[in-house]
Amino acid sequence: MPTEEKTTQIKYKNIEWKVISNPKKDSLLDLQKKHRFHDLDIEDCLSEIQRPKIDEYDKYLFIVLHLPTMKGRGDKRHVETSEVKIFIGKNYLVTIHENNKTIEKVIAKVQSTLKTKKDYMALGTGYLLYMIVDDLFEDCFPILDDLSDQVNELEVEVFDMGKTRDRLKEILMLKKDLINLRRIIMPQRAVIAQLEHKNKKFIPEDLDLYFDDIVDKIEKIWNNIGNLQELASSVHETNESIISHTTNKTIKTLTTISVIMLPLTFITGFYGMNIVGLPYAEAQDALRYVFGLLVGVVLLMVLYFKYRKWL
Structure with a gap:
């Protein structure tokens, strides 16, 4: 100035x-x-x-x-x-x-x-x-x-x-x-x-x-x-x-993802144990069965969340 x-x-x-x-x-x-x-x-x-x-x-x-x-x-x-x-x-x-x-x-x-x-x-x-x-x-x-x-x-x-x-x-x-x-x-x-x-x-x-x-x-x-x-x-x-x-919506989405991942983590951890006698562990299509189980769990949880109007 x-x-x-x-x-x-x-x-x-x-x-x-x-x-x-x-x-x-x-x-x-x-x-x-x-x-x-x-x-x-x-x-x-x-x-x-x-x-x-x-x-x-x-x-x-x-x-x-x-x-x-x-x-x-x-x-x-x-x-x-x-x-x-x-x-x-x-x-x-x-x-x-x-x-x-x-x-x-x-x-x-x-x-x-x-x-x-x-x-x-x-x-x-x-x-x-x-x-x-x-x-x-x-x-x-x-x-x-x-x-x-x-x-x-x-x-x-x-x-x-x-x-x-x-x-x-x-x-x-x-x-x-x-x-x-x-x-x-x-x-x-x-x-x-x-x-x-x-x-x-x-x-x-x-x-x-x-x-x-x-x-x-x-x-x-x-x-x-x-x-x-x-x-x-x-x-x-x-x-x-x-x-x-916006923050609440983001937190809600992240929480939903975390909840969906919880049973998936349990299933993969269960079949990741080095134990003889796990169901379908010795089957020829074991990977396909486990993958189908994971997809089924995800679909069921998504449908349940939509039914409860959480999604």
Whole structure:
């Protein structure tokens, strides 16, 4: 993963949006000097993973959000946490992230046309924050769609008896991704809900409904995760049942063979004794008699097992 620092600055009238990807300490110290950010906030920006939160100050808010991101390709895809830190003041918004694809897409969209820039930035930093956060959570749905496709695919393929054991690892990895996704999303609901009650210098009252919409979106994501977890658990249980059934069937077959072999072993062992006077041992067709006896015993046992419906 590239770690080169990248800074993007977008202005519209008196509103400034600054985005720093993979920030270095010097860049953060320059920001602190310009906007008088608290030392602890700068430390949080340098730390790899922080808990989601909102810190309120007289002149700005500091927000830490966690978003899910899908890493890897093919069978190695997995859900990871992407952290986004945001400083919002009266006339500026600073976004700090590490290779967050959604942020990069938003930047490209805002820079694409003057109209788009106006749509995002004309109503102030509070509305800009809403638009960015809304896009961040909107990009959770493709991840849910991807996981849903995996569940549906496994639901079909789990009934392929020849591949049942091969699917177990995929099912467990899917359940792990859903657990990670749930763990990431859970604290975000409270963080976004808090924005409605923070300093109205940064989040005007008329934006409360907009952030309510994001809370509703997070609730929808949360419910979808729960539904997918239930489906994944059902697929897992079905897979285990099929494995158990296949194993029992194999054991039943092996047991039947062992039971059939038992009298055959006895007969061959009996006639294998070096004793004078064994029935038909001295007969000219002794081998034929013994072989016929073995075949007859096998047929009788097979017929008996079928009669008892053991075969």
